[in-house]
Amino acid sequence: MGSGHAHRLHLHGHSPVHRLPAHTKLVAVLAFVVVVVSTPREAVWAFAGYALLLAAVARAARVPAGFALRRMAVEVPFVAFALLLPFVAQGGRTEVLGMQLSVSGLWGAWNILAKGTLGVGASVLLAATTELRDLLLGLQRLRMPPMLVQIASFMLRYGDVIADELARMRIARESRGFRARGPRAWGVLARTAGALFIRTYERGERVHLAMVSRGYTGAMPVLDGRAATRAQWSAALALPVTALAVCLPAWTL
Template identity: 40%
Template structure:
């Protein structure tokens, strides 16, 4: 079955695609750190950040529609966490209303914080989407490994990426088999059937894990993962990293003394 892969535009060619995954990872982390550390309501600075990320996205030649659609997926999650902030933050009341006996009020400070959080998370997610859509997952993993991320975690991510599509296929097939036998009946029964499906999926994954391990052991796996260093850090990467860090520092200095 076909799935949309998170790195589906990663085999295109552009300046951004040609960068070493390590420099992209470092740049992304630096960008997110800078965004997160900017005080709230620094709208001008947010605009500057947006200009940077927009320029990089344009350079990468990944379709804009794809990036904007993906970036909106995260907003509901952020809202879920941040929606209560305006009610709790102290300060000048923007407006209030009554629900039965309770009086609820929203503050200006709180609203400002909410908008800042939304803007910051959107900027961060844009940079992450740019990273994952211009870097193949395999080279991203190589990059993480070279940047000294623990091997176990890299392996976990790699297995996850390899098998998540097989698992979704398995779920789809189970659903099809269930639906072709007229899945219906009372709600309680439905729920117990879904429970059985989850259990079956767990057992199947567990057994697959054992078979995969047998296949690894058959090829001499002894608990240490070994990989070849096939990445190439070029002059372009040095320039890119320096430029990004310089720009971020400048923006923050400007913000401090403005």
């Protein structure tokens, strides 16, 4: 599967976090995010606690802070939205730096920023410490339909191939003097997309026939029989359980 080509979020390593089975990590991250999302936003200190927890995991996984922070840049569009909220939301107004801002808008912006950032941080750590293929097998272990896992693994396996095909088409266009300037170039680019679809679909048919000729019947054998031990489960679930311990006083106080 995709193990040959490292994806850009993965950080190869052999830390205790890397060695945990993928499905325990998936459950842990999901539970952690659920706890974070259900924390009342007024409990500012709880979010600081969550951030410390994530930092501890990153340290245990030996993921450099710069690496994780750079990968969290996908969040930026929503940061812009969050920064807009205090200006458009309704409710009581307060004065910050000489501007009239909505109180509920400020809380909403904080809510999105804090929870979104923690969620992205947890996902980045998961992706950095787990191979793609293991993540997919972990999903299958968590009872995601095998067909869906297969589709996702085909997409991963051929994603780079298709992207390379697109890159070769770009080189071919540019070596013929094409430069995309404005909407006039759309026709050419759309023909590229159309050709890419045809090539991709025909490749899919070839792949299918090749697999059928090797005895493929629609189901992939599961070769990875590694079940998680109790110690591994408890190590993985330490993150959400600690987060829950932080969360409970936030609810009751």
